[in-house]
Amino acid sequence: MILTLCHTNKAMIIDTTTxxxxxxxxxxxxxxxxxxxxxxxxxxxxxxxxxxxxNVGYMPNLTxxxxxxxxxxxxxxxxxxxxxxxxxxGTNYFGVMGQDFEKLTELLENKLEYIFEGRIxxxxxxxxxxxxxxxxxxxxxxxxxxxxIEYLKLIPFLSIxxxxxxxxxxYYTEENEIGxxxxxxxxxxxxxxxxxxxxxxxxAKSQQELETAMKIKNKQLPxxxxxxxxxxxxxxxxxxxxxxxTDKNAKRERNFFEVFNDSIAKRILIDAFNEIMNELDVTAIxxxxxxxxxCFSICKRAGLPYNDALALIGRSVMVRQTGALQxxxxxxxxxxxxxxxxxxxxxxxxxxxxxLQHFQFKQIIDECKKQLVDFRIMKPEKLAx
Numbered sequence: 001m002i003l004t005l006c007h008t009n010k011a012m013i014i015d016t017t018t019x020x021x022x023x024x025x026x027x028x029x030x031x032x033x034x035x036x037x038x039x040x041x042x043x044x045x046x047x048x049x050x051x052x053x054x055n056v057g058y059m060p061n062l063t064x065x066x067x068x069x070x071x072x073x074x075x076x077x078x079x080x081x082x083x084x085x086x087x088x089x090g091t092n093y094f095g096v097m098g099q100d101f102e103k104l105t106e107l108l109e110n111k112l113e114y115i116f117e118g119r120i121x122x123x124x125x126x127x128x129x130x131x132x133x134x135x136x137x138x139x140x141x142x143x144x145x146x147x148x149i150e151y152l153k154l155i156p157f158l159s160i161x162x163x164x165x166x167x168x169x170x171y172y173t174e175e176n177e178i179g180x181x182x183x184x185x186x187x188x189x190x191x192x193x194x195x196x197x198x199x200x201x202x203x204a205k206s207q208q209e210l211e212t213a214m215k216i217k218n219k220q221l222p223x224x225x226x227x228x229x230x231x232x233x234x235x236x237x238x239x240x241x242x243x244x245x246t247d248k249n250a251k252r253e254r255n256f257f258e259v260f261n262d263s264i265a266k267r268i269l270i271d272a273f274n275e276i277m278n279e280l281d282v283t284a285i286x287x288x289x290x291x292x293x294x295c296f297s298i299c300k301r302a303g304l305p306y307n308d309a310l311a312l313i314g315r316s317v318m319v320r321q322t323g324a325l326q327x328x329x330x331x332x333x334x335x336x337x338x339x340x341x342x343x344x345x346x347x348x349x350x351x352x353x354x355x356l357q358h359f360q361f362k363q364i365i366d367e368c369k370k371q372l373v374d375f376r377i378m379k380p381e382k383l384a385x
Contacts, residue, residue: 013265015092015137015229018081019129019256021121026064026076030116034064044068049115058086058206059111078121079132082108084260090208093200093221094380095139098262130253131238135231136265138375139196140368142224149180149195149224151361154285156182159324160191160276170194177201177223184276188237191230191272197223226368230272241268266375273372277365280348281324284316286362303354311347 034047045066051059060082066074085092087107088100096104105123112121142148156169164184171180179198184191197216204213215221232238235253242259243250245267289295292313299309318327331340358366 013095013097013136013138013262014084014134014260016081016083016133016135016231017256018079018132018134019126020132021078021080021125021129022076024076024078024120024125026078026116026120030118030120031064032117033115034062051115054206056114058083058090058208059115060087060108062112062115080108080112080121080129087111089380090206091200091204091212092137093196093209093212093216093225095137098260101257101260104260127255127257129256130235131256131259132235133231133233134238134259135229136268137227137229138269138372140226140228140371141222142226142364142367143222145224145360145364145367148226148364149198151364152180152182152193152195152226154361155193155276156184157285157319157323158276158278158281159328160184160272162325162328164189164191165325185231185233188234189230189232191228191276193226193228196225196227199227228269228273230268262375266372270372273369277369278324280315280344280351281319282362282365283351283356284312284319286359287312287316287356288359289313289316289320298356302356304350304356308347308350308354311343312351315347 031047034049037046037048047062047064047066049059049062051061053059060080062081063079065077067077069075083092084096084100084104085094087104088094088096105126108126109119109121109123113119153169156167163186166183166185168183168185169181170183171178177195177198179195179202181192181194181199200209201213201216204210212221216223232241238259239252239254240250242254242264243252245264287295287298295313295316296309299312304312315327322330328340331337
């Protein structure tokens with residue numbers, strides 16, 4: 001089974017999503033499972049549902065805002081936050097795809113019927129619900145590599161662009177498996193990459209998650225799974241992004257059925273991956289700089305001129321010391337940005353003409369690119385023994 005996984009690329013497309021439905025009429029009798037939060041004159045009354053009952057399985061989180069109308073009564077805004085894979089499987093180790101949309105809405109409809117003690121929300125409501133925020137995700141299965149998780153720690157030295165100025169790195173150093181999670185983000189979008197196997201083992205709580213964690217420990221499921229997530233942290237950045245991809249209308253609200261789409265997910269994930277896995281920066285980090293003599297030997301064997309070998313080795317040292325983003329910002333603070341950009345393009349051209357041998361970091365990145373292009377979904381039926 002593991003050998004099959006090593007040679008069969010797996011992925012997932014959508015994880016955490018928040019849908020918003022406005023103007024829905026909800027009776028008090030349908031809110032008995034909700035907690036009413038105290039409100040002030042400045043804030044509308046809110047009802048929330050956050051299930052912690054293990055007996056009912058995974059449930060979405062709901063928030064209802066009751067906004068008073070000028071002529072009396074209330075206007076409602078309902079937010080439904082959920083993980084699509086957890087709706088299916090109780091764990092987000094596995095994935096969902098475009099063809100799962102019909103089944104997903106049925107399952108979600110049934111869970112909402114339980115929460116409201118009545119069918120207040122139908123599949124039609126879910127189809128056309130507005131997207132408030134959404135995360136696209138992808139799993140890379142790397143069982144064939146000795147220790148790919150160690151190379152996660154190098155990825156935060158890369159850059160997804162000047163807009164992503166905030167970073168956060170987390171080590172999973174609990175009593176279970178050691179893992180790592182790196183984040184780059186701003187107020188609009190976020191990029192995250194981490195070890196999914198470690199995360200499941202460390203954080204499993206529900207019965208399905210505990211069962212999945214046990215299968216990973218018993219080598220019935222892959223442990224060396226790296227996961228990337230691209231999160232649109234509000235409706236505005238998602239609308240702008242999809243407008244560029246589709247109808248050029250950045251004001252139109254995007255509906256659930258519209259964004260639950262394999263082609264859109266693949267495009268978003270590949271664009272982000274290609275931006276962060278910049279060929280020049282990946283090559284600079286891949287170069288082993290612990291032995292300068294060996295560095296020059298590698299560059300010489302590839303046919304790099306002396307000045308370009310110096311430039312590449314110097315860039316490798318600087319990227320590992322400050323990170324690619326800080327290197328750009330520091331360079332632009334002291335030199336003309338256009339000259340820095342021209343120097344980067346020149347070095348990229350030289351490396352394209354004189355490619356270096358690939359060490360393990362570059363090999364892992366290339367394997368991830370290959371799996372991302374293939375874009376298959378990790379599902380339990382495909383992992384059966």
